[in-house]
Amino acid sequence: MASEPFRNARGTRDLFPDDLLLIHHLERTAVAVARAASYQEIRTPLFEETRLFQRYLGEASDVVEKEMFTVPRRLAEGSAAPSEQQSSSFTFRPEGTASVARAYVQGGFAKRAPLQKWFYVGPMFRYERPQKGRERQFTQFGVEAFGAQSPTLDAEVIAIAVEFFKRLGFGAELEVRLNSMGDPSDRELWRVALRSFFAPQFATDAAVRCADCRDRFERNILRLLDCKVAQCQELNVGAPDLFELMNAEATAHHQQVGAALLALGFPAIEDRSIVRGLDYYTRTVFEVHYPPLGARSALCGGGRYDGLVAEMGGKPTPGVGFSIGFTPTELALKELHLPAAADLQDLVSAQAPQVYAIAGSEQDRLPLLALTEQLRRSGLRCEFDHRGKSPNAQMKEALKSGARFFLTLDSAASGATSVSLRDQNDNQPRTIAVAAAAAAIHAALA
RNA sequence: GUGGGCGUAGCUCAGUUGGUUAGAGCAUCGGUUUGUGGUACCGAAGGUCGCGGGUUCGAGCCCCGUUGCCCACCCCA
Incomplete structure (x- = not known):
């Protein structure tokens, strides 16, 4: 009986090796800019008790509860009413801040080491109708800095976001739009x-x-x-x-964030339309925009949430952070024809074999396989044809693979003890003892 | 939740007012060529034209339904 072919769930996508070049580039850029400012990575579970997000979202929860991926908890048979099951369900995280704040409190940081500067990169889940730049599973890069209310920390967080986009190749048109929600x-x-x-x-x-x-x-x-x-x-x-x-302290804070940003070379544009509805958001709210992108210019949003840790049951602790969606970032990069090929070259190279071992005959295949393994153990990326292609076809595969070295066993007779090694850089075939092949290649690479 | 657009080969797309056996490029596979910068040539494979119904002598093309994808609105933590 015929059935529908299997497909990925709506709003999700498969990332194939070629797609992952860009993803890895985004990830490493995120890690680099965060670490440059002494932010450490944190990984929280992909799902939490639903009530965590209900608390985080507060009054807005009735609006967004339909937009979360929630799964029931398995309860002992007949042990709870359906309503109770609902409240004790699990939900895949729709964003990062709630989980990180929960972990901060649970880990005791509010008491033992309040100042913590963390970043995360990982998948988030929202049960929404997909559209351009919006998926049901998507990746966010975010930072959260707890334990200091200083306006310079707001500016540092904003600077990380801007630096992320700068390193990806966005130009001087990058804008920081700043507002304050007061207390x-x-x-x-x-x-x-x-x-x-x-x-x-x-x-x-x-x-x-x-x-x-x-x-x-x-x-x-x-x-x-x-x-x-x-x-x-x-x-x-x-x-x-x-x-x-607004009270005087909050007003002063806002001015000082602006001054700090100016000192960092990122003059902010005041934008009173940036608002955050949740009650524990305080003072700074900001977005990073890239106007050349037109209507979809917003790349990053963030702000200060001095009431959140207390809301999560921790000792009152100020915090500030942002999140950046990879999906909109990818769209923007594509529109800007970024990144340049050179920026991905090292990642491309890392995916390619360094050595392609070509079997000149059927008899060569097993000895060559053994040699391949030997080269791999020495730390070389080495490819071998498993389809039994003709030597000619293997040569074509080798050219396509991007390997720098082509290696064949000298076909003098069975029990060959030497190999023919061609380095595409000098194109000089050399004859080398099997036992010396790995060392010779490593020497050429050095 | 509301509205719009689109489904033809793995991908990008042709396909005439409805008319024989549905095509091309790229990719794939095989071969020849080139002792080597991914060349050139030859060949092969690959499609129930999303699915179901209807109109018609005849449907990839027209109509209805359905499903999937995309886009916009809403929302945006």
Whole structure:
């Protein structure tokens, strides 16, 4: 009985060896810029108890709960009501910060070593409808710095994000867009002020605002500020400014982040439309943009979350971080015709054999296989034809493989003790004793 | 959740107003050539035209349904 062929699940993709060249390049760039600023890697589990993310997302959870990959916990038979099963389920992490903050608290760092600068690179999962640049399984690079509220730390975190893109080849057009959410009490005042400012726009049925904004007014009033509809933007003019309500310390912090960024050579653009709705986000919020990309210019988002560690049950500890999605980064790189081939050359080389062993006859195959193994043990990448191709066809394979050395057993007779080695760099065939082959190749490579 | 577009070989695509046995390039496989910078030539293999139904003497092409993918909106932790 015929069945449908197997396919990958929607919103996922296979990364084949050629695709992984770029992925590895992104990963190593991320690791390099993070380590340069003394950030250490952390790896948390790919899934957590669902309630961790429910706590992390707070009020927004009813909106996003449908967009998470949740699996039920296996309970002893008949031991719990269905509702209880739901609350004790597991969920594949939709982002990195909640898990890292949980680990920070659980590991006791808030008490024994509050200052921790960590980074992570790994897969995240969101049950959303895929579209361009959005997948159900995707990779994020993120950093989280705990234990200091200094504005210079905000600037350092932002600088890591910018440096990541610079090293990937993005140009001077890179922009840091900066805003502040103030402290929670400031934000509460602001929400109240926004509500009374916008309320008249929704008091009548007249469609002065787009339908989405009518929804946002109830659900998430801050999102009114970054509506893309032109008419809505006009109606935002004159809206209450959080900075008018912000406490002096938070205001000073924001100015000092700007000054620190300037000192680092990354002048920030103030952008009041950048908002973060979750309550433990405090003060700094930022995005890194690359305007040449047009509508999809946002590459990175981050900010300060001084209330999060306490929310996770830890000793109150400030924190700041960002996350960068690999998928949008890949799209942007493709559009910019990056990276240059030279940037991947070492990764390409590492995938290619250094030596291709060519069997001149059927009798040569086993002795040659043994020699191949010997070369591999010596640390050389060595390839051997397993399909029994003709010597001519093996030569073509060898050329395609990118191997620098072609090696054949001298076919004098059975029990050959020498090999013919051709180095494509000088193209001089040399005859070498079998026992000396590995050393000769290593010498040529050195 | 809403809306739009597209499904022909492994990949990128042709395929005339509906008309014999559905084509090309690349990739693959085999061979010849070239004692060597991935050449050139010859040949082979590979498709129930996403799937199901309908219209028709006849459907890759028209109609309906379905499914998959893509894109946009929503959301964006």
